Amino acid sequence: MFWSKDDIVERLSKIPRTLEDISIEIFEGVPPATDLVFKANLSKEHCTDATSGCRNPQTNVSVEQISIEKELMYPFMDGSVSNEFTVDSAQYRFMLPYEILGYNIKKEYRLIQPDEFKAKFPVAYELLMEAKQNPETGEQGIDSAECYRLEDESFLQYIKTPKIIVTNNYRLHASYDMSGKHVFADGIGVVLGDPTLYHYITAVLNSSIARVLPEIWNREKMQSSKHLSSKMLKRFPIAFPKNQATETIISTICRYLIYLNRQKLTAKEYSIPGYQNLIDFYKRIADLLIIDTYITNDLDPKLLEILAENITASGEEFEYSDDINLLIGLQEIKKNILESSSFRKCRFNNEFTNILATLKNNGAW
Template identity: 40%
Template structure:
């Protein structure tokens, strides 16, 4: 029997646990009156760590790499892995001697002495865009985003809105974002699972869930996203599988984003295969509980955490291993096909044949 979309929305609304319950903090990103001054574009090919492009001035600019960080924009597909051609100049530094981690803006006189390239960049921008030749003050380049600075260099999930809700895991925690929100979990071991849930088809229904609860704000706003319902599987095997597949997708999406001249079809298909596996398992954990037993057996037999460091290993050998695992799953799950025994409405359905 086909589950109707409105029935699924009702089921999701009945889930008692929300993202707020499992999070230490859910917070908005930075805001600034001079985004074009802070936001820099990373050239496709550059041997210099301090060389960037300025969108507003349409010219090369230079800044010390110590105060330039990745900038996440929902315009780009940032699912599972953080990747963006943008950088963000953040003239802030960690305060010394305080027990609580706190980042403060670098005063103009220190900025000129310690980061002269950034100082010249700000002065040039101020003169050409704001037609202001007055002495530099910290108000000219400070930003608003207390929570982001509080959790800077802390691992987090960054949720943004592209075509729909998407989430990337920032393991280092030094990415800056404007739109969307940051999510710091109480239990760090839950990051792979929660990232997978926020990238699953359930996220496509979240706007409908908000509408049913008379919430009409941006659904990536912290006040809204904290109400995102989430279920952790009773079966530890399912959660372990999702965690492992999520780590595969983190690696595969990094490979996709690192491709300069177009992503090859085989890599798209490989990442798409594991994303479908992740979605199947997440949907099953939340409300279907009807996954094909042959597929579950095939996943348990073939999917295991990688023993080494995916970032330091040879990427070609890892890609070959993931392709081999895919083939083994398709062969052992029965005729290369797998599916739920229960139909899904259009918003949640997807092709699973390979």
């Protein structure tokens, strides 16, 4: 059959399972302009000697000695970041006066009241006072916990829980945050019920399939503005491969891409040619597998065999490594796939080729 854009959108709209079905929580990010969240940078003002830890010169309290003072400070990424698969924290950190009560998937927490906050965490309190200072009156006091209470505190339940952050500057961009510490502005955070699904879902949200989602929003009258909302993201259709091997390949490629994007800024140092081509290659392979999962389910079996043989992951959390040998290894994997005699014999059927062309002609490839 000939697949039109409408055919593809209709097919995706009928997928019964959605991101909401597999998530514990989908919450909106914290906007950087809010007066209820404060930014500070401990390292510049209070870290005089990295070997001895951060020390406040007035209170003579070492931050290293009070571990929760660092726990109060979480990295921030704003919505201007456009790289897929990438988590880059800015130099500023949000200061959130709370404590964690439980460490299950769904975290329990409580906000720390001002007097207790000042007594237990003097360094963090002083920095908060500096950020809170009113330039007109000089007033620095905190009268109530409301002074630093966040309007929507739901994300505090998931501190230290892995997250996927999705922004939509030009199209959807999804980054997987392994540490679970990032709070993102102008985006939506997603916490999944099954921790093993993070890489697969991140890959899907960065695929061509995700670019069709705005059409679904428009047809269902969910697109109220150009900004992404949790309601819109909850509607994202989720489909999983029929076999676990394909899902593992897609998840592993996502881990490759996290590593490659982290290394992208230092690629010139390594003088490795065709760096972007390497990223594009793995993105294209993942995209083919995801489109097949969502729409056709009939890729050439030889292609799946070649990918399963070559695309493997060794070592835990290797995607956060700075080892140059991993970069060289990913080049070798690409070379082995392309030079395989069976790979050259792989064929796409006419239906699959038509779908690719339709997505491309509609700006989705």
